Amino acid sequence: MLGSVPRLNPAVRWNELDSGQTLVVYEKGPFGPVKWLRKLFAAPEVTELLLDELGAKVVGQIDGRRTVGDLIAYVAKEFRLSRRESEVALLKYMDMLGRRNLVGFEVRGTGEAR
Amino acid sequence: MTRSKASTTFTPFGWHGLECEVPEAWELACYDGAYDAGYASLDDGVDMRLQVRWNRVRNRPKLLEGALKRYERSLKKAAKGTLRFEAGDPGFVPKRHREGRDLAAFRWEGDTAAEGLAWYSHATGRLVMVEVLFRGRGVDKALARRVLGSARDHRDDGRRLWAVYGFAFLAPDHYNLERPELAPGRLRFELRAGSHAWLRVERWAMASQWLDKASIEEWPRELVKLLGLAPRGALEQEEARVGKHRACRFTQAVGRGRLGRRQRVTGLVWTCPEDDKVFVVMAGGGAEDLAEEVAATIVCA
Numbered sequence A: 001m002l003g004s005v006p007r008l009n010p011a012v013r014w015n016e017l018d019s020g021q022t023l024v025v026y027e028k029g030p031f032g033p034v035k036w037l038r039k040l041f042a043a044p045e046v047t048e049l050l051l052d053e054l055g056a057k058v059v060g061q062i063d064g065r066r067t068v069g070d071l072i073a074y075v076a077k078e079f080r081l082s083r084r085e086s087e088v089a090l091l092k093y094m095d096m097l098g099r100r101n102l103v104g105f106e107v108r109g110t111g112e113a114r
Numbered sequence B: 001m002t003r004s005k006a007s008t009t010f011t012p013f014g015w016h017g018l019e020c021e022v023p024e025a026w027e028l029a030c031y032d033g034a035y036d037a038g039y040a041s042l043d044d045g046v047d048m049r050l051q052v053r054w055n056r057v058r059n060r061p062k063l064l065e066g067a068l069k070r071y072e073r074s075l076k077k078a079a080k081g082t083l084r085f086e087a088g089d090p091g092f093v094p095k096r097h098r099e100g101r102d103l104a105a106f107r108w109e110g111d112t113a114a115e116g117l118a119w120y121s122h123a124t125g126r127l128v129m130v131e132v133l134f135r136g137r138g139v140d141k142a143l144a145r146r147v148l149g150s151a152r153d154h155r156d157d158g159r160r161l162w163a164v165y166g167f168a169f170l171a172p173d174h175y176n177l178e179r180p181e182l183a184p185g186r187l188r189f190e191l192r193a194g195s196h197a198w199l200r201v202e203r204w205a206m207a208s209q210w211l212d213k214a215s216i217e218e219w220p221r222e223l224v225k226l227l228g229l230a231p232r233g234a235l236e237q238e239e240a241r242v243g244k245h246r247a248c249r250f251t252q253a254v255g256r257g258r259l260g261r262r263q264r265v266t267g268l269v270w271t272c273p274e275d276d277k278v279f280v281v282m283a284g285g286g287a288e289d290l291a292e293e294v295a296a297t298i299v300c301a
Helices: A032-040 A053-060 A069-079 A083-099 B065-079 B141-149 B208-214 B215-226 B290-295
Strands: A005-008 A015-016 A020-029 A046-051 A102-109 B009-015 B018-023 B027-031 B037-042 B050-054 B084-088 B103-108 B113-119 B126-136 B161-166 B167-172 B174-183 B187-193 B197-205 B231-240 B243-256 B262-272 B277-284
Touching: A005 A032, A005 A069, A005 B103, A020 A053, A020 B027, A046 A053, A053 A069, A053 A083, A083 A102, B009 B027, B009 B187, B018 B050, B018 B126, B018 B141, B065 B084, B065 B103, B065 B113, B065 B126, B084 B215, B113 B141, B167 B187, B167 B197, B167 B290, B197 B208, B208 B262, B208 B277, B215 B231, B215 B262, B215 B277, B231 B262, B262 B290, B277 B290
Parallel strands: none
Antiparallel strands: A005 A102, A015 A020, A020 A046, B009 B018, B009 B161, B027 B037, B037 B050, B050 B126, B084 B103, B103 B113, B113 B126, B161 B167, B174 B187, B187 B197, B197 B277, B231 B243, B243 B262, B262 B277
C-alpha cells in the first residue's frame, strides 16, 4: 500500500475555492437498484464533497508520481505530526477517497490500477 | 533526545513506567494491558523493532529462568524447531540500572533475530522482557545494547515517564493510565489515582487550525465542558507561563448531579507556535499544583 501511487479520477471535477477548500463534484455510482431508485425518485445523479483546507492540500500533492509513502512523509512534515499519526490519518483519508472512487491506486511495478 | 556515534537520533519511549531510549524512527505501533500486565511494540514504519512485555508476579526461586524457558519453548513451537535461542551476558547494562533487578540477557535467531533483556524488579514486582528485533538484516549488537541498556521499569523520583510520538511528560507514579486516546493529531492521556484524583494531559497538533476557530483564552471553557461535569460557579482564568510560552491557567469548581461530590479542576493550556501544537494539562481531586508540576515537564520545540 505504501508503495502504491494514488491517481485522481479524471471524471471527477476538483474545484479549488478561494478559501483554500476544494469542492469535489462527481457522479454517484451507476450500478444496481440504487440507480433505479434514484431515477424513480428523481434524486440527483451528481454529488458534491467539500474538502477542507488540510484535505485539499493533501489532494494537491497527488500528481500520479508520489506514492502513499511520500504523501505520509508530506503530511508528517507539513502538519508536524509523528510518522505514525500521519500514516493513520492519511490511510484513513485515502480509504475515504477510494471508496467514493475519487482516487485510484496504481501498484508500482505492475502498472496495475486498482 | 540524544545522538549516537552512528548519528542515529535517540528519543525516549515511556509507557506504564517502562522506559528506554529508542531511535527516533521507532514509534509505538501496538499496546495492550495496564501497569500490572501488558504489552507494547514499536515499529520503524516497516518492521517491528521493539517488543516489551511485563507482568506483575510474586518473586520466587528461578522465576526469571523459568520465564525464559517458557518463552524459548513458545518461540520454538511457533517456529517449528528452526529457531536458535541462547542466553547472553547482561554485563552491558549500566551499573546504575542493575541495582534492584535480577537480570538475564538472551538472543534468538529464526526468520527474525532478536537481542533481549529480561528482569525481575524488586521495587515494582514486575517481570519485564524487552526485545530489539532485526528482520532481514544483520543484528546490530551496539544498537540493541544501547536500547536494552537504557531500559528500566521505574524511576527513583516517584514519577513515571509517558513518552510516545515525540510527546513526553512526567506524572506522579501513583497515577495509572486509565484511557489513552492516541488519535492522529490529538494525543490524550487520562490518568487516575484512586477513585477521585485524576489527571488529563493532551497534545493537539495543527494548533494554528484550531486557534483560528477559538483563541487560547476560549479553550478552558470548552475543555471543562468536555469533562462532562457540571460547573459550579464561575470559571477563573488568569495568564501564566509554561517554559517560554504564555499560558492560560484556569480553575473551575465542578460536581456531578445535585448530591455528587464536588471538586476543583485546575488546568493549564498553552500553545507552542514553533511546534504548531496546543498542550493541555488538567487535574482534579488531587494536589492543587499537580497540573503546574506536570506542565513543567513537557518540552516542546
